[in-house]
Amino acid sequence: MTRLNPKNPILTAIDKNNLSEAENLVSEVGAASGGIKLGKEFFTSFGPQGIQQVAGTQTPLFLDLKFHDIPNTVAGAVRAATRALAPNMMTIHASGGAAMIRAASDAASEFESSPWILAVTVLTSMDDSDLTSVGVNSTASDQVLRLARLAQENGADGVICSPHEITTLRAECGPDFKLVVPGIRPTGSDHGDQKRVKTPAEAVADGADYLVIGRPITAHEAPATAIQNILESLN
Numbered sequence: 752m753t754r755l756n757p758k759n760p761i762l763t764a765i766d767k768n769n770l771s772e773a774e775n776l777v778s779e780v781g782a783a784s785g786g787i788k789l790g791k792e793f794f795t796s797f798g799p800q801g802i803q804q805v806a807g808t809q810t811p812l813f814l815d816l817k818f819h820d821i822p823n824t825v826a827g828a829v830r831a832a833t834r835a836l837a838p839n840m841m842t843i844h845a846s847g848g849a850a851m852i853r854a855a856s857d858a859a860s861e862f863e864s865s866p867w868i869l870a871v872t873v874l875t876s877m878d879d880s881d882l883t884s885v886g887v888n889s890t891a892s893d894q895v896l897r898l899a900r901l902a903q904e905n906g907a908d909g910v911i912c913s914p915h916e917i918t919t920l921r922a923e924c925g926p927d928f929k930l931v932v933p934g935i936r937p938t939g940s941d942h943g944d945q946k947r948v949k950t951p952a953e954a955v956a957d958g959a960d961y962l963v964i965g966r967p968i969t970a971h972e973a974p975a976t977a978i979q980n981i982l983e984s985l986n
């Protein structure tokens with residue numbers, strides 16, 4: 752595991768489904784980023800070997816596979832991923848329940864350099880009516896808070912949250928609970944399909960620990976410069 756640099760909160764999302772494009776991108780942005788994020792599409796296409804090939808050993812790794820299964824299976828998946836890839840952080844769904852969250856965090860703790868277990872609360876693609884349709888009769892914002900508390904009580908290191916949830920979750924969950932935040936757009940950059948965004952400086956001022964940023968970096972003509980500009984905006 753490559754150590755995280757607390758002074759660089761930028762996790763670059765490598766949303767590529769082509770191995771050599773992903774490798775080229777990581778060779779451009781790996782050193783400037785605080786880490787890289789690889790997720791389900793990439794993992795399902797190229798497996799642990801593809802992740803090793805792209806992530807190498809020099810860049811902290813956020814493995815975003817969002818495990819959700821019975822506790823024993825999630826624990827096994829956390830162990831397998833940690834053995835194979837030594838990620839710095841990885842994701843589970845908090846809606847898997849207390850025992851599943853606890854199983855994941857216990858499995859991570861078995862390793863000397865244990866990865867952070869980060870819980871996804873409510874997918875940002877779901878609104879209140881989507882929750883009702885799956886039998887959840889609270890608002891999305893109440894459900895986010897409920898699941899963040901459940902995650903914290905059961906040993907998760909933090910949550911993935913939207914920029915608009917940072918202030919509430921920081922106040923509710925205290926200073927040590929990690930808040931990892933996508934939906935970030937530097938001033939003047941294209942919002943793409945992200946609807947409710949904040950700038951990097953706003954998100955950090957609100958209390959975000961890490962920022963997951965994709966297209967504003969990866970679609971920039973000079974991705975490493977885009978990262979430097981974001982870091983400067985934080986100082």
Ligand code: C5P
Nearest residue numbers: 764766875933934945963964965966967
């Ligand atoms: O390109 P962009 O900056 O929008 O990329 C954000 C990254 O964070 C993507 O990999 C996206 O899948 C991920 N993400 C998100 N919103 C969430 C959860 C994850 O944008 N709620």
